[in-house]
Amino acid sequence: MNGSASIAAAFRDSELFCGVNPALIRGGFVLSFRRGEEVDETQNGIDCVGVVISGCLEVNSGEASSVSVMKRGGEFGICNIFVNRRMPTSLTAKVQTAVLFIPKEEFARLLGADSGLMYRYVRLCNKKMLYLAERLSLISVSDCTERLMHYLTTSQKDGVVKLGVSKDELARQLGISRSSLFRALGSLEASGRITVAAGTVCLK
Numbered sequence: 001m002n003g004s005a006s007i008a009a010a011f012r013d014s015e016l017f018c019g020v021n022p023a024l025i026r027g028g029f030v031l032s033f034r035r036g037e038e039v040d041e042t043q044n045g046i047d048c049v050g051v052v053i054s055g056c057l058e059v060n061s062g063e064a065s066s067v068s069v070m071k072r073g074g075e076f077g078i079c080n081i082f083v084n085r086r087m088p089t090s091l092t093a094k095v096q097t098a099v100l101f102i103p104k105e106e107f108a109r110l111l112g113a114d115s116g117l118m119y120r121y122v123r124l125c126n127k128k129m130l131y132l133a134e135r136l137s138l139i140s141v142s143d144c145t146e147r148l149m150h151y152l153t154t155s156q157k158d159g160v161v162k163l164g165v166s167k168d169e170l171a172r173q174l175g176i177s178r179s180s181l182f183r184a185l186g187s188l189e190a191s192g193r194i195t196v197a198a199g200t201v202c203l204k
Contacts, residue, residue: 003030003053007100010053013073016120017051025110028102033093041077041087041101048101049077055097060090068172069094078121079128081108135175144176145184152194152201161201 004022007030011017022028030053033039039057041048057070070076070091080087081104102110111118134154141147151174155161163170171181188194195202 003098006053006098007051010051010073010100013071014051014075015073016075016078016117016124017073018120019116020110020114022100025102025106027106028100030098030100033097033099035093035095037093039091039093039097039099043101046101047077047104049075049081049104049107051075051100051102053098053100055093055095057097057099058092058094060092061088075124077104078107079125139175144174144180145187147174147176148181148184149188149193152203156201156203159203161203163199163201 007022011020011022029044031043033055039050041050052070052072052074054072056072057074057076059068059070059076076089076091077087111121137150137154139147141150152161165173167181168178171178174181176184185194185196189196193204195204
């Protein structure tokens with residue numbers, strides 16, 4: 001595979017592939033994508049797992065305002081290894097981006113040969129399942145203000161929530177617009193249910 005040093009660096013950044021020797025992968029190949037170009041997990045007629053080597057990808061799940069960014073070491077195509085179903089997300093290169101593609105059959109072989117990789121794979125899938133369960137719980141609350149309050153209540157520790165993300169990112173996570181988020185924060189503060197200061201929310 002080309003760019004072995006770049007691949008090794010990306011593997012070190014990967015939650016899944018850290019600890020895997022890239023030299024052990026059979027049939028992997030690197031492709032480069034221009035800014036704005038769509039990236040698919042099927043390349044050259046082969047269903048693959050992808051690992052971002054350089055650049056970054058924009059991930060859109062199809063939900064309103066649901067966009068995230070996948071950087072070096074980010075993986076995609078891992079949740080449908082053993083089922084013949086397409087993922088409902090789309091990937092677009094935000095900048096010139098290089099991706100290592102690993103055939104899914106080869107990834108399945110690696111899972112069987114490397115117990116550490118298998119453990120990280122199962123753990124990552126579990127995290128994604130929990131995230132989806134939390135999303136379902138969140139979007140079941142239709143009112144924006146109560147949706148925000150639900151998020152804060154389930155995220156708090158000792159009555160405090162350290163946001164750790166921008167307001168834009170928080171709005172994306174909640175599936176609401178930025179303006180709706182600010183209105184909801186203002187409403188909760190005005191009613192005395194929360195106080196907001198320097199990226200920290202205190203519940204009352």
